[in-house]
Amino acid sequence: MSAARFKDLALDALDHKALADWWCTAMGYERVPPADGAADRPGNWPVPIRDPAGRGPLIWFNPVSEPKTVKNRMHLDVFGDPDALLSLGATLVRRRSDGIEWDILADPEGNEFCVFAPRP
Incomplete structure (x- = not known):
């Protein structure tokens, strides 16, 4: 148990x-x-x-x-469209690149979260 x-x-x-x-x-x-x-x-x-x-x-x-002042020690991972989230007010922390298959965004208060491409 x-x-x-x-x-x-x-x-x-x-x-x-x-x-x-x-x-x-x-x-x-x-x-x-x-x-x-x-x-x-x-x-x-x-x-x-x-x-x-x-x-x-x-x-x-x-x-x-x-206010949030340092990097999150724990964060959310979501499936979604990073551009749609940016249009809602998220900010870009880092775009996906070679070998890294997710974008890192931050919500309006600066909480980082990772965005993965939706699964079919």
């Missing part, structure tokens, strides 16, 4: 609601509505998003008061 099993992903963000919405647009996710039926969570609460098809992990966006 293992000591742990995967549950969710969590990202810290200065504007956690805006970043959650950006990732919803980028990946076709949706915000998880509050369990109590309220229209929205209190402003200082984390925002969870989910894959409506149920294939991807639940991702939480946690409010923090400090």
Whole structure:
């Protein structure tokens, strides 16, 4: 038996609601509505998003008061179109090249993520 099993992903963000919405647009996710039926969570609460098809992990966006300042130690890998993500507001960190089959982009708050070509 293992000591742990995967549950969710969590990202810290200065504007956690805006970043959650950006990732919803980028990946076709949706915000998880509050369990109590309220229209929205209190402003200082984390925002969870989910894959409506149920294939991807639940991702939480946690409010923090400090900006990202160093390279991520952990990051997301996604299948997608880097140019489409750039048009949504991502920034290019590094294009794929000989021997490296993924692009590295950063979301609007600077969190790096790798973009792989979609599989057929």
